[in-house]
Amino acid sequence: MSHGQDNPLAHPEVQMANNRSYVTGFIVASLLMAAATVLVSGHLLPPFALLLAITGCAGLAIIAQVYFLLHMDLSEHSIWNTVALIMFIPLFVITIGLTWWMFSQLYLRTMPMIPGMPGMH
Amino acid sequence: MNSAAEKVDPEKVVLWAGGHEGHDVISTRTFGFWLYILSDGMLFATLFAAYGVLSYTHSYYTGPTPAQFVAPWYTFIQTMALFLSVLAYGFSMTALKHGNRAGVINGLLAASVLGVVFLGLDIHDVLRLFGVHITPRTSGGLSAFYVLTQVHAAHIFFGLIWMLVMIYQVMRKEFTEEVIGRLISLRMFWQFQAVMWVFIYVFVYLWGYMS
Numbered sequence: 001m002s003h004g005q006d007n008p009l010a011h012p013e014v015q016m017a018n019n020r021s022y023v024t025g026f027i028v029a030s031l032l033m034a035a036a037t038v039l040v041s042g043h044l045l046p047p048f049a050l051l052l053a054i055t056g057c058a059g060l061a062i063i064a065q066v067y068f069l070l071h072m073d074l075s076e077h078s079i080w081n082t083v084a085l086i087m088f089i090p091l092f093v094i095t096i097g098l099t100w101w102m103f104s105q106l107y108l109r110t111m112p113m114i115p116g117m118p119g120m121h
Numbered sequence: 122m123n124s125a126a127e128k129v130d131p132e133k134v135v136l137w138a139g140g141h142e143g144h145d146v147i148s149t150r151t152f153g154f155w156l157y158i159l160s161d162g163m164l165f166a167t168l169f170a171a172y173g174v175l176s177y178t179h180s181y182y183t184g185p186t187p188a189q190f191v192a193p194w195y196t197f198i199q200t201m202a203l204f205l206s207v208l209a210y211g212f213s214m215t216a217l218k219h220g221n222r223a224g225v226i227n228g229l230l231a232a233s234v235l236g237v238v239f240l241g242l243d244i245h246d247v248l249r250l251f252g253v254h255i256t257p258r259t260s261g262g263l264s265a266f267y268v269l270t271q272v273h274a275a276h277i278f279f280g281l282i283w284m285l286v287m288i289y290q291v292m293r294k295e296f297t298e299e300v301i302g303r304l305i306s307l308r309m310f311w312q313f314q315a316v317m318w319v320f321i322y323v324f325v326y327l328w329g330y331m332s
Contacts, residue, residue, distance in 0.1 A: 008147060008296060008297065008298045008301045009217070009218070009220050009296055009301070011147045011148075011301070013147050013148060013151050013305055014147075014214075014217060014218050014301060014305070015218055017211070017214040017215045017217065017218045018215065019211065019212060019215045022208055022211030022212070022215070023208065026204055026205070026207070026208040026211075029204060029315075029319070030200075030201065030204055033197065033200050033204075033319070033322065033323075034197065036323055036327055037193050037194065037197045037327065040193055040327045040330055040331050041193040041194060041330075043331065047331065050331055051328065051331075054323050054327055054328065055323070057323065058319050058320065058323035058324065061319045062316055062319050062320075065312065065315060065316050065319070066316065069207065069211065069312045069315070070309060070312050070313070070316075077148075080152055081151075081152060081155050084152075084155060084156060084159060085159065088159040088162060088163075091163060091166070092162060092163065092166045095163065095166040095167065095170055096166050096169050096170045096173060099170035099171075099173065099174060100170060100173040100174060103173075103174035104174075107177060107179075111179060
């Protein structure tokens with residue numbers, strides 16, 4: 001990760017800025033968010049298909065932002081940022097997933113029916 | 122070799138090969154700050170987990186749910202304000218690449234104005250909900266909803282303050298390693314807020330609206 005230029009503007013971290021890449025990331029993410037909004041606000045799909053569709057939109061939008069905006073790639077300069085991100089993803093998923101799973105099982109076994117409520121989910 | 126330990130002078134010892142290739146300040150800072158940003162992502166993970174376990178029907182205790190108060194197109198405009206702000210910041214970084222000081226300042230100004238628009242829309246939305254007595258005290262589900270969305274808004278707020286500081290520094294200082302390092306750190310911070318917003322918009326606002 002050493003480059004040793006005298007002019008800090010010549011540093012690869014500065015030189016990797018690229019308008020075309022930023023505009024591409026913006027357009028892709030915006031179109032996906034617009035598509036998700038149209039699908040949800042019009043209730044255009046049955047609930048489970050709708051959830052899958054907007055999850056797909058979110059996943060693709062995040063990949064586009066991470067690649068086109070945050071410059072995560074396999075180049076010599078960015079590889080360690082990418083490795084840190086890849087190692088971060090399981091932590092993020094496990095933290096949310098295990099907590100959610102734990103509580104959903106707990107609710108299933110312990111939550112009494114409250115009068116006047118439509119019930120569990 | 123065997124007398125090396127005796128000769129160490131704490132005043133003069135060098136901890137790494139100082140003159141070897143030069144210490145790459147920008148790369149080191151950028152990687153360090155990226156690790157900080159990922160830790161910030163873990164903060165969001167805990168809040169997503171809290172929202173996940175507090176968004177069951179019983180979590181709202183017969184009170185209002187996001188399905189009743191979320192306005193998808195309103196929040197979509199917020200999304201666009203944030204994405205455009207990130208885009209403007211990107212243009213500022215391309216101007217930096219060419220050493221164009223005015224371009225950097227214009228990009229940062231545009232990014233701040235759009236960030237203020239995002240924050241203004243968020244505050245307006247919160248006040249609208251407070252006006253109809255939908256507050257964090259209403260139910261556990263709403264507490265989790267407010268904490269998650271407003272922690273993100275707080276990130277935007279502090280990012281905006283940082284952006285004002287950077288506009289001042291770009292106007293008053295040269296493009297030194299330090300100033301450039303801060304601009305790059307803020308770029309990653311700002312773009313990461315847009316990534317987290319995609320999760321919040323889709324899984325809190327949109328999913329909440331359709332549930």
